[in-house]
Amino acid sequence: MEIDDLAASELATVLDLSAAPNPPQVLAGKGAALVFEKPSLRTRNSTEMAVVQLGGHPVMIGAAEVGLGVRETPEDVIRTLAGYHAVVAARVFEHEKLERMAALDVVPVVNLLSDLAHPCQAVADLLTLRQHFGRLEGLAVAFVGDGNNVARSLSIAAALSGITMRIASPPGYELPEADVERVRALGGTIELTNRPEDAVKGANAVYTDVWASMGQEAEAASRRRAFEGFTIDDALMRHADADAVFLHCLPAHRGEEVAAEVLESSRSLVWPQAQNRMHSARGVLAFLLS
Numbered sequence: 001m002e003i004d005d006l007a008a009s010e011l012a013t014v015l016d017l018s019a020a021p022n023p024p025q026v027l028a029g030k031g032a033a034l035v036f037e038k039p040s041l042r043t044r045n046s047t048e049m050a051v052v053q054l055g056g057h058p059v060m061i062g063a064a065e066v067g068l069g070v071r072e073t074p075e076d077v078i079r080t081l082a083g084y085h086a087v088v089a090a091r092v093f094e095h096e097k098l099e100r101m102a103a104l105d106v107v108p109v110v111n112l113l114s115d116l117a118h119p120c121q122a123v124a125d126l127l128t129l130r131q132h133f134g135r136l137e138g139l140a141v142a143f144v145g146d147g148n149n150v151a152r153s154l155s156i157a158a159a160l161s162g163i164t165m166r167i168a169s170p171p172g173y174e175l176p177e178a179d180v181e182r183v184r185a186l187g188g189t190i191e192l193t194n195r196p197e198d199a200v201k202g203a204n205a206v207y208t209d210v211w212a213s214m215g216q217e218a219e220a221a222s223r224r225r226a227f228e229g230f231t232i233d234d235a236l237m238r239h240a241d242a243d244a245v246f247l248h249c250l251p252a253h254r255g256e257e258v259a260a261e262v263l264e265s266s267r268s269l270v271w272p273q274a275q276n277r278m279h280s281a282r283g284v285l286a287f288l289l290s
Helices: 008-018 041-053 074-082 097-104 117-132 149-161 175-186 197-201 215-227 270-289
Strands: 031-036 055-062 089-090 109-113 141-143 164-166 190-193 205-208 245-248
Touching: 008 097, 008 190, 031 041, 031 074, 041 109, 041 117, 041 215, 041 270, 055 149, 055 215, 074 089, 089 270, 097 109, 097 149, 109 117, 117 149, 117 245, 117 270, 141 149, 141 197, 149 164, 149 175, 149 190, 164 197, 175 190, 190 197, 205 215, 245 270
Parallel strands: 031 055, 031 089, 089 109, 141 164, 141 205, 164 190, 205 245
Antiparallel strands: none
8 A cells, every 4th residue: 555545535534543542353363464674663563563453463574584576576475475464564675566566466565665655654644743733734744854755655645635745855855756746636735945944934844854764874974965954953943833843754863864952852743653653554454454
């Protein structure tokens, strides 16, 4: 499942299921295969607990166990896992591997992260905003940083929810034009700039991500130079709405993309946001399997 696969009404249903106090036991007596090419603290813990809360049994499969695309093809992997499990969720490097697994249509396939998208994170982000503000329609979210998979999924989710997106990135790190066009085709409002102050001005929420994601370690030094001036600190937050909140998908690098003074402040919602990864995974799975 991707955010792109959902209509606005379906995304609203996913959010309602994520917030439901009594999760439907759609995985009772069933297994869920969790394939991890890339390790993760939040994704593994949140998804395993979501499966348990839906009555199922999670089985975590590491990169060395499956050799996705090396030891076995994505098609052979999904055919095998479909014989044991009701759903497969995967955290991969290349999005194409997910597409190949989903194309066989043997069991639902959930994207836990790829180089293209991070849909469960976007659901958690919307859930956090809805809990705090009591609404999504009419909010303005400023994303300051790389126009990456997190920014892409959040922008599409925002378009489906009536949220205005503003993304500030250094030259050469902007959200791809095809993604901007996709957001606008969905009726969303999105603005791109190279000036963080312009993106943050009057925003209800200010969001960032690490400058160098897993797999980009060789680019870390060049990215730190490129993103100089894009740190979210108290001075930048003063451009936002007086009641603005701060979001981060974590892990955070204090002193790089965010100052500790912001991350640890009363306006930071990063810990409820992290907890909502579990609720959002539960909502996604409940929607797919209901």
